[in-house]
Amino acid sequence: MNTAALLDQSHMLVLQTVEDFPEDQWDTPGACGDWSVKDTIAHLTSYEHLLVDILDALVNDAPTPYLDKFVNGQAEFNTSEVAARQYHTAQQIIDEYNETQLQSSDLLVKIPAEKMTQAGVIPWSKDRTLVEMINILYRHTNDHCTQIKAFREKEHA
Secondary structure (H helix, E strand, C coil): CHHHHHHHHHHHHHHHCCCCHHHHHCCHHHHCCCCCCCHHHHHHHHHHHHHHHHHHHHHHHCCCHHHHHEEEECHHHHHHHHHCCCCCHHHHHHHHHHHHHHHHHHHHCCCCCHHHHCCCCCCCCCCCCHHHHHHHHHHHHHHHHHHHHHCCCCCCC
């Protein structure tokens, strides 16, 4: 599967996973450890921002605030990004996720194919290619969507 299609599939998976999710359960802890479904989607949104930083740096040599925070400490990145969205509504987080995913898709098509498979283009992961990084992010998203689905089934049991 090509990388753009994988990103699209990842995005659709998130949207399908939370489609018609009961509004009164968005803030219920336990979907992913102590995180609620809203927290988990906020977490995935922060990773979309991370991907935008990576792609924007490759296309436009842009600053990378999300990437810098991530490289300086993944656990703190995860905690602070979820906390930054704690007072957002579920819809606001979904809207941010959608907007950021559109940015990543727009940037991805601007990257030459040879750069996609070239090791060393990602500053903090010199041995990985961009294709490998997007595959890792896809698996990460898939894992969290699986957790949300299991949480949803448990709550309806």
